[in-house]
Amino acid sequence: MGKVIAIANQKGGVGKTTTAMNLAASLAVLEYKTLVIDADPQANTTSGLGFDPKEIEISIYECMVNENDINEIIISTEIDHLDLVPSHIDLVGAEVEMVNLENREEKMKGVIQEIRDRYDFIIIDCSPSLGLITINALTAANSVVIPVQCEYFALEGLGKLLNTIKIIQTRLNQELEIEGILLTMYDVRLRLSNQVVEEVRMHFKDMTFDTIIPRNVKLSESPSFGMPVVAFDATGKGAVAYLNLASEIAAKNGLVKEN
Secondary structure, three states: OOEEEEEOOOOOOOOHHHHHHHHHHHHHHOOOOEEEEEEOOOOHHHHHOOOOHHHOOOOHHHHHHOOOOHHHOOEEOOOOOEEEEOOOHHHHHHHHHHOOOOOHHHHHHHHHHOOHHHOOEEEEEEOOOOOHHHHHHHHHOOEEEEEEEOOOOOOOOHHHHHHHHHHHHHHOOOOOEEEEEEEEEEOOOOHHHHHHHHHHHHHHHHHEEEEEEEOOHHHHHHHHHOOOHHHHOOOOHHHHHHHHHHHHHHHHOOOOOOO
16 A cells, blocks of 8 residues: 655745655655656646646546546656646636535545555655645545745744645545645855754754755756656755655665565
8 A cells, every 4th residue: 555645835936846845756766656646736746746736627626526537547657667646727616616515624535545556655645735635635645744944934834735645644534644844945155044944943853854955956957857856966965865865765664675
């Protein structure tokens, strides 16, 4: 049964999609069978893996609202062991259309349940909100990774997200855990970045990943070429950081592959 990990933070610009795309690709490079689900109407994970959202005819939207078979939607990427369930701008309307549906918070869970046995990891890229789609992702997930940028106001809104997670744990998904808080956009030259690292690790201790994602030009450029950084700049700092994160998560879940 695959481990389902949601990448969530209601704040935009924290490296959420970057993390979803590159963590999934890094797990695949480490030969874990991985599926990434783009549950963000902006569809940046879809385009970042080389697919034009405008050409996507069937997406996660159809699975959740119209109950299409997810097996018809899964796309193989150019990265071995990495598949994608794409998104589309239509997902914006899903929250309105799902309001009156029975068990509306569990639609994504039902969709994922059909294919969990096929993957070691399923990564869900959530939208930058705490709306119904994100609640669906957290209800479907075993755990959540929370990206936090190493910048001013880094902890702003984190309390609200943690409170939402507690509510979901109580009402919808008792098994949901926090996989870890991931520090992103770290610049070793800046005092502020180092202060944020100290502050987050002081407040959240063991909840914070050892791996820190640096601010990196290649990491920012790779989506425009339609590929994850591990394919775009395999030996660069950004790729190495996400490979380290993938290894850390695999080890935490007892899935380390023997050489």
